[in-house]
Amino acid sequence: MKESEVQFAMMNKGKFNFEEDKDQHARLNAVLKSMSEGIILVDNNKNIVYQNEFVTRHLFRGIGSDSLKTEVDLIAFIQKVSVLKNDKVDELLQSEDITLKLTIEYENQLKYIMLNKFSVYSETGFIGNGYLLRDITKEEEIDQLKSNLITIASHEFKTPITNIRGSVETLMRQDADWEEDFKIELLQGIHEDILHLQDLISVWFDIKKIEMGTMSLNKGYFPISQLISNTLDQLPREIAASDMVRYDEDNQSRISLLYGDKKRLQQVLLNLIMNGLVHNDLPEKKVLITVEVGSEDVFIHVKDNGIGISKELCKKIFDRFYRVDNSPQRKTGGTGLGLSICLGLMKEHNGDILVESEPGKGSIFTMKLPINEEDHGGNYES
Numbered sequence: 001m002k003e004s005e006v007q008f009a010m011m012n013k014g015k016f017n018f019e020e021d022k023d024q025h026a027r028l029n030a031v032l033k034s035m036s037e038g039i040i041l042v043d044n045n046k047n048i049v050y051q052n053e054f055v056t057r058h059l060f061r062g063i064g065s066d067s068l069k070t071e072v073d074l075i076a077f078i079q080k081v082s083v084l085k086n087d088k089v090d091e092l093l094q095s096e097d098i099t100l101k102l103t104i105e106y107e108n109q110l111k112y113i114m115l116n117k118f119s120v121y122s123e124t125g126f127i128g129n130g131y132l133l134r135d136i137t138k139e140e141e142i143d144q145l146k147s148n149l150i151t152i153a154s155h156e157f158k159t160p161i162t163n164i165r166g167s168v169e170t171l172m173r174q175d176a177d178w179e180e181d182f183k184i185e186l187l188q189g190i191h192e193d194i195l196h197l198q199d200l201i202s203v204w205f206d207i208k209k210i211e212m213g214t215m216s217l218n219k220g221y222f223p224i225s226q227l228i229s230n231t232l233d234q235l236p237r238e239i240a241a242s243d244m245v246r247y248d249e250d251n252q253s254r255i256s257l258l259y260g261d262k263k264r265l266q267q268v269l270l271n272l273i274m275n276g277l278v279h280n281d282l283p284e285k286k287v288l289i290t291v292e293v294g295s296e297d298v299f300i301h302v303k304d305n306g307i308g309i310s311k312e313l314c315k316k317i318f319d320r321f322y323r324v325d326n327s328p329q330r331k332t333g334g335t336g337l338g339l340s341i342c343l344g345l346m347k348e349h350n351g352d353i354l355v356e357s358e359p360g361k362g363s364i365f366t367m368k369l370p371i372n373e374e375d376h377g378g379n380y381e382s
Helices: 003-034 053-059 071-081 087-091 137-172 180-212 224-233 262-278 338-348
Strands: 038-043 048-051 098-106 109-122 125-135 220-223 245-247 254-260 287-293 297-304 352-357 363-370 379-381
Touching: 038 053, 038 071, 048 071, 053 125, 071 087, 071 098, 087 098, 109 137, 137 180, 180 338, 220 224, 224 245, 224 254, 224 262, 224 287, 224 297, 254 262, 262 287, 262 297, 262 338, 262 363, 338 352, 338 363
Parallel strands: 245 287
Antiparallel strands: 038 048, 038 125, 098 109, 109 125, 220 254, 254 379, 287 297, 297 363, 352 363
């Protein structure tokens, strides 16, 4: 082979290796960009040389992670954004391999991140450190759900089950001759406890359906007045017979039709009414229902004279399992899921729930529902 041919072959080989390396680099970069885990690389001078998009656009979006320059900056940033103090954060600089769980607050929500630090070596030796960050928020929520299930079961299921068992054992006593009125009273109590258990189970199913996006709605057109009157018919007998709950129609001349699942919307409205009565320490409890019709939305206001809620708590009351009084001695029961389900149902209707409240001065919960008059042919005369 001539010398020129050898040189040409070597040049072609070099070009091929260059193209191959370039292609491998492009593939690696594409993999890092598309990862659903965060990667941060630090060289042996403690300078940050790479962060993938998952770190800057998902884990720490909008809170300054893209401006970090060194490993010291990174550790200070982690300490700053962490809600809970973690002593292991201080060990990140000294330790070669370490794993820790971070809890940060992002957009008024807690986010949980598992951080793994590892050493990076090449054929020539140590070249720096890597940080792998994984969003474990869903896993943490599942663990909390399991824990809360145990708490809910002990608080909410135990009482009716104990009542049913006691009543059944009383009725089964062969050495006693109970009067019929007493037997009927026990059976009515058993029936009420069974209905309560069914309600609790329905709550769990509703939460699961909303989370999975499998909530089935039976939508149709109906006047708001029908929604409210049907809801008032569902109130317990002693409440319906009193003047605790009032529907004010004086400020309305025309009420728009709604399109939605009437039973589910009744469920939301009933829950808001009962909350206004249950969370109320006054001897004369009052709930006033009014309707306001806007150009694009209908607002059903439920105003009570109850205990009220602070602005801080107004942000939390729709969280799953949250209860204003969460102590074992709390006056009212409940799973802490009612408002969470209500909000989920409103979102399924492209609506929302708004809250105005002040401690000691009651609350106004508002069901906000969209209207589209072209879909249902205009308004309904009340």
